[in-house]
Amino acid sequence: MKASAPGKIILFGEHAVVYGRPALAVPVTQVHAEVEIAGSDSTGIWIHTPDINLHAELNSLPSDHPIAAVVHNFLFLSRTFASPSGRGARGEGRLPHFNIRITSTIPVASGLGSGAAVTVALVRALSSYLNYPMSDEEINAFAYDIEKLHHGTPSGIDNTVVTYAKPVYFVKNQPIELFKVGAPFTIVIGDTGIPAPTKESVADVRKHWEADKEMWESVFDEVGKISSEARDSIERGKTRELGELMNQNHALLQEMTVSSPELDRLVEAARKAGAIGSKLSGGGRGGNMIALVEAENAGEVSSALVSAGAKRTLITTVS
Ligand code: PMV
Secondary structure (H helix, E strand, C coil), X not given: CXXXXXXXXXXXXXXXXXXXXXXXXXXXXXXXXXXXXXXXXXXXXXXXXXXHCEEEEXXXXXXXXXXXXXXXXXXXXXXXXXXCCCCCCCCCCCCCCEEEEEEECCCCCCCCCHHHHHHHHHXXXXXXXXXXXXXXXXXXXXXXXXXXXXXXXXXCHHHHHHHHCCCEEECCCCCCEECCCCCCEEEEEEECCCCCCHHHHHHHXXXXXXXXXXXXXXXXXXXHHHHHHHHHHHHCCCCCHHHHHHHHHHHHHHHCCCCCHHHHHHHHHHHHCCCCEEEEECCCCCCEEXXXXXXXXXXXXXXXXXXCCCCEEEEEEEC
């Protein structure tokens, strides 16, 4: 039984989205997490994640381990084991034995949604293997609970775009809105190679906000306006308009102190190489930046990013 989930990038609105402003995110299908589950003769549930050299039986891992937590929560939800009340609906006390193999081509802690993708792929695989069907809505809610466990106060945008694998206009605590792409456009993603925990940049932005709520609310308002305008431009197929909006969004992220010299260098290099616009993407401080380019210019921008220090680049078409 196999399942997979794509990576993602945030096009507009990171950080402000935590404060209720809209953000836009799209799936990146060139990279993905894949989970394979197969029956096993050895006792227990074995987790194999060769990328991080993890080979362990479920119960030997701490219960809040990101992968173990997904399996425990799933087994509890599906009542594969008896619930604490002793009223498990299915298979009470029956210990399933199987192997879970997790692989991913999504760089970790770089803003490409690797954690959310592993969770979603794992839930999908468990759901099929243990014959407990789940809707996208249920998978999304499940993945959000796991994100909360590890990221404190996530907006929920990562799990949403990764679950639905479609462009998402996201407002925290609002029904999910998918949006149409009027004309396909090309994005070059540049990775600084610097792992940057989103939790820290989110916490720092919160400190600034707490010190001067009025000022930061107005910055977040500006970002929210950019996200709404960007959605409108994308739906009308006026993708050139996105360039300037990206540049403006990047300046506001710099104000929020979540850019870094390395990110700024890549953002500048992309523009110099002819990108229509560029900005950091995700939590910031490290991780990725994105550049909007003409398809025929993607190679040139990608080379310029590598020369400016990008550890890797990826070209993706949003359609
Ligand atoms: O670093 P990423 O790509 O997981 O992006 C996080 C986006 C933030 O807006 C910074 C946080 C959030 O929970 O929305």
